[in-house]
Amino acid sequence: xxxxxxxxxxxxxxxxxxxxxxxxxxxxxxxxxxxxxxxxxxxxxxxxxxxxxxxxxxxxxxxxxxxxxxxxxxxxxxxxxxxxxxxxxxxxxxxxxxxxxxxxxxxxxxxxxxxxxxxxxxxxxxxxxxxxxxxxxxxxxxxxxxxxxxxxxxxxxxxxxxxxxxxxxxxxxxxxxxxxxxxxxxxxxxxxxxxxxxxxxxxxxxxxxxxxxxxxxxxxxxxxxxxxxxxxxxxxxxxxxxxxxxxxxxxxx
Ligand code: OOG
Ligand code: MG
Numbered sequence: 001x002x003x004x005x006x007x008x009x010x011x012x013x014x015x016x017x018x019x020x021x022x023x024x025x026x027x028x029x030x031x032x033x034x035x036x037x038x039x040x041x042x043x044x045x046x047x048x049x050x051x052x053x054x055x056x057x058x059x060x061x062x063x064x065x066x067x068x069x070x071x072x073x074x075x076x077x078x079x080x081x082x083x084x085x086x087x088x089x090x091x092x093x094x095x096x097x098x099x100x101x102x103x104x105x106x107x108x109x110x111x112x113x114x115x116x117x118x119x120x121x122x123x124x125x126x127x128x129x130x131x132x133x134x135x136x137x138x139x140x141x142x143x144x145x146x147x148x149x150x151x152x153x154x155x156x157x158x159x160x161x162x163x164x165x166x167x168x169x170x171x172x173x174x175x176x177x178x179x180x181x182x183x184x185x186x187x188x189x190x191x192x193x194x195x196x197x198x199x200x201x202x203x204x205x206x207x208x209x210x211x212x213x214x215x216x217x218x219x220x221x222x223x224x225x226x227x228x229x230x231x232x233x234x235x236x237x238x239x240x241x242x243x244x245x246x247x248x249x250x251x252x253x
Contacts, residue, residue, distance in 0.1 A: 003033055007040035010152050013138035019096050020138055024145040034150035035211055041153060042077050050079040053220060054108075055208060056133065057200050058154045060224030061192040064101075067228040070146045075207045076154030078220065084160050086248040090134070095157060098136040098232045100250075101225030102178040102240035104171065104190065104197050105131035105161045112215045115206040121198055124205075127164035128171070130242040132178075132250055133222055134158035135229055159222060162240070162248030171197040176226040179239040186227035190242070197223050 006023055013020045023029060029037070046052070058074040059065045084090055092098065109126035116124055135155035139148060149155060174190035190197050200223035208215035215221075232238065232252050241247040 003037050004040050006151060007037045008044060010037065010138050011041045011044040014136075014157065017094055017096050019140045022139045022144055022148045023151060024148050029147050029151065031147055031150060034147040037151035038076065038153050041151070042079070045079055045081070050081045052077060053080050053083060054078045054222070055204050055213070055215060055219070056154060056156055056159070056222035057204060057224040058149070060194050060200055060203075061188070061226050063188065063192060063228050064225050068144075068149075070149070072146055073203060073224075074146065074150050074154050075204065076156045077213070078156060078159060078222070082156060082158045084158055084250055086160050086162055086250070089251045089253045090158060091253050092232065092234055095134070095136045096138065097142055098134050098157060099142070099229035100178060100232050100238050101133045101135060101229045102176045102186065102227060102242070103131040103133050103225055104176075104193065104223045104242060104245070105129045106201055106221040106223065107164055108215065108217050108219045108221070110217050112205045112208060114209055116202055118196075118198055118202060121201055122167060125167060125201055128167055128245065129164050130162040130240050130245045130248050131222055132160040132238060132240040132248060133225065134232070134250075160240075160248045160250045161220065162246050165245050168244060174245065175243040177241045178227060178230055179241065180230070180233065180236040185230045188226045190226060192226040193223050200224060
C-alpha cells in the first residue's frame with residue numbers, strides 16, 4: 001500500500017473518531033516510512049487550515065514505555081486545532097478512546113535549527129508550564145507497534161497548557177499528578193521524564209533536525225508523560241498539577 005493511502009486512512013480515522021486496524025497487521029513498514037506517513041497525514045490537516053504549533057515527545061518515561069510495551073522515544077506534531085484553553089470543555093464524542101497524561105510544556109524563544117545541549121536551554125527556551133496531553137490512538141483497542149504509533153502521529157489528539165512560568169534552574173524533584181475531580185489518578189516525580197525533563201528539549205532539537213521539521217520561536221514542546229495515561233471518563237474535571245509550576249485543567253463532556 002502506498003504511504004499516502006495509509007496517511008489518509010489515519011487522518012480520516014482521527015477526523016471521524018473511528019478506529020482502524022493496525023497497519024502492522026497487513027503491512028511491514030520501517031520507522032522511516034512511519035514518520036513519512038505521519039508527515040503526509042499532517043499535510044491533510046494543514047490542507048484543512050490547521051497550523052503546526054509544536055512537537056511532542058512520547059515514551060520519555062519508563063512508566064509510559066512499560067504501559068504501551070514499546071522501547072523507544074517517539075515524536076509527533078501538534079496543531080492549533082488540538083490546543084484547548086485551560087478550563088475549557090472537551091466533547092468526548094470527537095475522540096475514540098481518549099486518555100489523559102500529565103506533562104510539562106516548553107515555549108521556544110529562538111528557532112531550534114540544530115541539536116542543543118543542556119547549558120544552551122536558557123538561550124532557546126522562554127518558559128515552561130504544566131500541561132495535559134490527550135492521546136487517542138486511532139487503532140482498535142489502543143494497541144500498536146512502534147511503527148504503527150509513529151505513523152498515527154504518536155496518538156496526538158489534544159493538549160492543554162497552563163500559565164507559562166519562568167524557567168527554574170532545575171526541573172528535577174517536582175511532583176507531577178493527574179487528577180480527575182479531587183482524586184489523584186496517577187502521580188510521579190518529574191525525574192521520571194528522561195531523568196531530567198530539560199533533556200526533552202535537547203532530544204526534540206535533535207529529532208527536529210534529523211527529520212527536517214522546522215521548530216521555531218513561539219512553538220511549543222510537550223516533554224512526554226511522567227506517568228501512565230488514564231482513560232478519560234465523562235463529566236470529570238481533569239487536572240495536571242506540577243509542584244512549583246502550578247496546574248491546568250480540562251472538563252470532559
Ligand atoms: C503514544 C503517545 C505517548 C507520551 O507522553 O509518552 C505519549 C501512546 O501512548 O499512545 O504521548
Ligand atoms: Mg504525551
